Amino acid sequence: MAFSIGIVGLPNAGKTTLFNALTGLGALVATYPFSTVEPNRGIVPVPDSRLQVLEKILSPSRVVPATVEFVDIAGLVEGASQGEGLGNRFLAHIREMDALAHVVRCFEGGKVPHPYGAPDPRRDIELVEVELALADLETVRRRQEKVARAVKAGERGAREEQEFLEKLASHLETGKPARSFAGSTEERFLKPLFLLTAKPVVYVANVGEDRKDSPLVAALQEMAVERGVPLVVLAARWEAELAELSPEEQELFRQSEGEESGLVQLVKTGYRLGNLLTFFTATGPELRAWTIEAGTRAIDAAAKIHSDFAKYFIRAEVISYEELVRVGSLAGAREQGLVRIEGRDYVVQEGDLIHFRHNA
Ligand SMILES: Nc1nc2c(ncn2[C@@H]2O[C@H](COP(=O)(O)OP(=O)(O)O)[C@@H](O)[C@H]2O)c(=O)[nH]1
Ligand SMILES: [Mg+2]
Structure with missing residues (x-):
C-alpha cells in the first residue's frame, strides 16, 4: 500500500486546487503519469534526481519512480468531531492516512470568501x-x-x-x-x-502569486517553528495552472523561477514524514525506486517486490548509490569488489541498489 497523505484544512483554503496541481507532477517525472484512483485520490511520483543519474549509468529502458498517494479530504466544519455535517466520514478518511498536509490560506483573495471573514493562520x-x-x-x-x-x-x-x-x-x-x-x-x-x-503533519502555506513574503506567511512560519512542524510555501493556483501546460512549457516556467517548486518540496517533505527510505532495483530493462520504512531487512524488502522473492531468497547483492556513482559503472564496481553480498537480515540503507538472488 502506498504511503498516503491526507490534504486537510478549512473550506476555501485551496485543498482541491493543490490536489489538482499535484496531478500535473506526473508529467514532469517521465514514465509515471499521475493516476487517479478516485476523484479525490491520486498517486503522485516522488521526484528523485538520483533516478536520472542511475539512468545514465545503467541505461534501462524504463524508469519507475517511488510514489505517494495524496487524498483531498473535504468536509471539515466546526463540530465535525461531534459528527456534524460530513463530520464522521471526514474523520474516518483522516484516520486512514499515514500523514497530513494541512493547507493554510495565506492569500487574501477578495472574491473567495473565507469561512471566518479573513485569513488568520494561527486561528x-x-x-x-x-x-x-x-x-x-x-x-x-x-x-x-x-x-x-x-x-x-x-x-x-x-x-x-x-x-x-x-x-x-x-x-x-x-x-x-x-x-x-x-x-x-x-x-x-x-x-x-x-x-x-498524532499523525505527522506538514503545514502548507497557500500563497497568492508572488506573495511568499506576506505577513500571513510570517505568522505561519512562526507557528511552524514553535511546533516543530515542517512548512512548505507554495502558490496552489499558480501551480494548478502550470499543471495544465505541456511538460516542456512547465520546465521553462520553473527554470525562470530558479528554485525547486513548492510542489516538489511538498511531495519530498510528505515522503520524509513517514520515516521512509528509498532503495533501487535494476532488474532486466527496468530501473525502479521502492519505498520501505527505515529499518527494513533485506528479506522484507524482497517481499515488497514479490512474495516469492522472499520465500526463495538466496542473497542480496548491494551497492550504495554513492559508490556506484563514484565508480561510474556496475561492471567496474563488481571488479573492485564493491558489490556486497548480504543476507536476509541485512538492514537496507537509503539509496542502496539491490539485486535479489532467489530461486523462485
Ligand atoms: N486568489 C487566489 N485564489 C485561490 C488561490 N488558491 C486557491 N484559490 C481559489 O480559492 C477557491 C477555493 O479553492 P479550493 O481549492 O476549492 O478550496 P478547498 O475548499 O480548500 O478545496 C477557488 O476559487 C480557488 O481558485 C490562490 O493562491 N489565490
Ligand atoms: Mg475542495
Missing part, C-alpha cells in the same frame, strides 16, 4: 486542530473506560496506562495535538489509539 490552524483533538479526546475517553475496568480487575500495567491516559486527556482538552504531548514517549500506550493528531 485557522487551531480551528482544524481543535476539531481533531476533540475527536481524539472521544477516543481516549472510550479507552479510559476500558482501562478503568482493567484497573479494578487488578490487571498488570493497567494503572500505568490509566495515568498516561489522564495526562493525555488533559493535553487534548486544551485543543493541543497528541504529537506535541511530552508523554508521547509512551509509544506502547499511544500507538494503538491511532489518534488523528
Whole structure:
C-alpha cells in the first residue's frame, strides 16, 4: 500500500486546487503519469534526481519512480468531531492516512470568501486542530473506560496506562495535538489509539502569486517553528495552472523561477514524514525506486517486490548509490569488489541498489 497523505484544512483554503496541481507532477517525472484512483485520490511520483543519474549509468529502458498517494479530504466544519455535517466520514478518511498536509490560506483573495471573514493562520490552524483533538479526546475517553475496568480487575500495567491516559486527556482538552504531548514517549500506550493528531503533519502555506513574503506567511512560519512542524510555501493556483501546460512549457516556467517548486518540496517533505527510505532495483530493462520504512531487512524488502522473492531468497547483492556513482559503472564496481553480498537480515540503507538472488 502506498504511503498516503491526507490534504486537510478549512473550506476555501485551496485543498482541491493543490490536489489538482499535484496531478500535473506526473508529467514532469517521465514514465509515471499521475493516476487517479478516485476523484479525490491520486498517486503522485516522488521526484528523485538520483533516478536520472542511475539512468545514465545503467541505461534501462524504463524508469519507475517511488510514489505517494495524496487524498483531498473535504468536509471539515466546526463540530465535525461531534459528527456534524460530513463530520464522521471526514474523520474516518483522516484516520486512514499515514500523514497530513494541512493547507493554510495565506492569500487574501477578495472574491473567495473565507469561512471566518479573513485569513488568520494561527486561528485557522487551531480551528482544524481543535476539531481533531476533540475527536481524539472521544477516543481516549472510550479507552479510559476500558482501562478503568482493567484497573479494578487488578490487571498488570493497567494503572500505568490509566495515568498516561489522564495526562493525555488533559493535553487534548486544551485543543493541543497528541504529537506535541511530552508523554508521547509512551509509544506502547499511544500507538494503538491511532489518534488523528498524532499523525505527522506538514503545514502548507497557500500563497497568492508572488506573495511568499506576506505577513500571513510570517505568522505561519512562526507557528511552524514553535511546533516543530515542517512548512512548505507554495502558490496552489499558480501551480494548478502550470499543471495544465505541456511538460516542456512547465520546465521553462520553473527554470525562470530558479528554485525547486513548492510542489516538489511538498511531495519530498510528505515522503520524509513517514520515516521512509528509498532503495533501487535494476532488474532486466527496468530501473525502479521502492519505498520501505527505515529499518527494513533485506528479506522484507524482497517481499515488497514479490512474495516469492522472499520465500526463495538466496542473497542480496548491494551497492550504495554513492559508490556506484563514484565508480561510474556496475561492471567496474563488481571488479573492485564493491558489490556486497548480504543476507536476509541485512538492514537496507537509503539509496542502496539491490539485486535479489532467489530461486523462485
Ligand atoms: N486568489 C487566489 N485564489 C485561490 C488561490 N488558491 C486557491 N484559490 C481559489 O480559492 C477557491 C477555493 O479553492 P479550493 O481549492 O476549492 O478550496 P478547498 O475548499 O480548500 O478545496 C477557488 O476559487 C480557488 O481558485 C490562490 O493562491 N489565490
Ligand atoms: Mg475542495
